[in-house]
Amino acid sequence: MKRSARTKDGETWRVAIVPIRLSGADYRRAHEACHKAASLWNFFLASIQEYWKENETDPTEKEMRHFLYEQRPDLRDGLHAHTVQLILGDLMDAVSTYRSNRDSGDKNARAPHREKNYRPLEFTAGFGWRVTPDGRRIALSFGKGHKRIALPLPEIADPKTGEILPSERWGSMQLCWDRNARKWSLHISVPTPKPPQGNPDIIAAIDEGIINPMTVAIETEDSYDVLVVNGRHARAVKHYRNTRIATLQEKLSRCVKGSKRWRKLNAKRKRIEAMTDSALHNANHQTTRKVADFMQAHDAGRIVTGDVRGIEKSTRKDEAKRVRNTKNQRRRLSQWSRGRQETLLEHKTGMAIEHIDESWSSKTCPACQTRNHPNGRGYHCHNCGFTCNRDAVGAINILIRAKNGSYQPMDTNKTVHVKYLRATPIFQPKTGVEHGVIPGTGA
Ligand SMILES: [Zn+2]
Known part of the structure; x- marks a missing residue:
């Protein structure tokens, strides 16, 4: 992840959400990949639980990758190597959070245990995703031997300054499915000026x-x-x-x-x-x-x-x-x-x-x-x-x-x-008479 090279001093990251449309074949492939990502998470989870039965310590990431190569190399198929690495990284992060919560006396802290059915896919900048040579689209990689998913290059502006952020400055992105809205979207990490500290x-x-x-x-x-x-x-x-x-x-x-x-x-x-x-x-x-x-x-x-x-x-x-x-x-x-x-x-x-x-x-x-x-x-x-x-x-x-x-x-x-x-949201249901409002106080 080359994140640090993409932010200047005095900048931080925010997430820009871009709604996207996928064609029939890509739509199905993206869903399949999200299920695969979940299977991979479940595999890593089962491996670490197995490891804990025989060892007092946590396995290293290297050992975890070994388990994958030895036991289920098929699970990597159809996912970019970095996507796989990020899933493993997430699990290891969850384990270390659990350890530090335990150490600081939180008795309710639990090790990660829940199996997943679905996981958003994460793509790293320059590897997992890149701009196509014609400069008009972005391609999401699903690993060797698999077709990429190409999407129109979105235009992202900073909401405070209105400045357009070129894609060279974007960080990693996630392909997410909203199950209620039944829509796909890209969650793109983009740099934004740090707020003044006061x-x-x-x-x-x-x-x-x-x-x-x-x-x-x-x-x-x-x-x-x-x-x-x-x-x-x-x-x-x-x-x-x-x-x-x-x-x-x-x-x-x-x-x-x-x-x-x-x-x-x-x-x-x-x-x-x-x-x-x-x-x-x-x-x-x-x-x-x-x-x-x-x-x-x-x-x-x-x-x-x-x-x-x-x-x-x-x-x-x-x-x-x-x-x-x-x-x-x-x-x-x-x-x-x-x-x-x-x-x-x-x-x-x-x-x-x-x-x-x-x-x-x-x-x-x-x-x-x-x-x-x-x-x-x-x-x-x-x-x-x-x-x-x-x-x-x-x-x-x-x-x-x-x-x-x-x-x-x-x-x-x-x-x-x-x-x-x-604070007035865009969507407002029709309501009847407002109760409990004191005239003149706006409360
Ligand atoms: Zn008083």
Whole structure:
């Protein structure tokens, strides 16, 4: 992998997704190759498990390749040598991740064990894939003696600068099948300018939630600037998906599996899943883009968020909490895409997110430290009269805690500026009346 030669200083990698169409024969060949890649993974998995029975250590990659050449050389047929190497590399990476998690005391860490039926194919730059001599197509290699798959050369521009990235600068690419959308796509690694690192003394504190996926607070010289990103549209998409899928599932359960009607309904279910998945993916990107831009405008160099990891675990039907967590709340929590959002924000800012304890952050009054029980989306302190958006209070408290190690009164000479933005996916189901909106707060 000649990745490093393809990025300049101050650049990092991102993945550009390019939808593609494959002709009938190529379509079948690509599917076959993805199944082959899975068989190869399964073979390596079985070999390493066999090895562990007789040895205390892990085999080397060289030993693993030997097992393949000796026992199943046929499995390499139809895959480029680098594709084979990358599959082995992935398994060895998974094993070493498992080892280091074990060493750091994670008792739940498990060695890779799951067999696969399907794996995307990865092609290295200059070997696995290359541009055809006429410069108009890219050819994906499937190893010696096998025809290549040629595709029109896509044009990729950087979303921030608009600059066209020539194919000489692309890294490896993956040929992926989306089973819900029933479409092929190329996931191409391309260089992108590294985001500015900001001033580490300026903290962006984030309160993550279900109604407003991200609320950011940053302290300036004369104010607390807060950005509330509204997730109403993403919520509508989730609601639409849940109700439509439930209805279809109900109808499916009354059909004979595999019948004409069953197939028709199942195809519909997949279509809805593909459509809503991409809408939610898009909403997560929009949310994190807005937060990253807000941080950049304030030159923030640290991201701190409240720690609620484990919240999903505690929502199971354990006796003490059963009454409080209604079925609906449980579903909303488990569909909360905060993990994905955090990863996207880390990519967009090039910073690691720090987690701190956030207990009482949404109840404590930032002005006088009294604990209130806000109803609805607004926060009003019964002691000092401080009034603000509820999520903004959470973010401001997290900010103060990140700075001082505990909750302390905010600087009341500074004003609180709250700005509202929406993350609006392209696909929007028709919705009825919006509930729970406080006029004027946008929340
Ligand atoms: Zn107060």
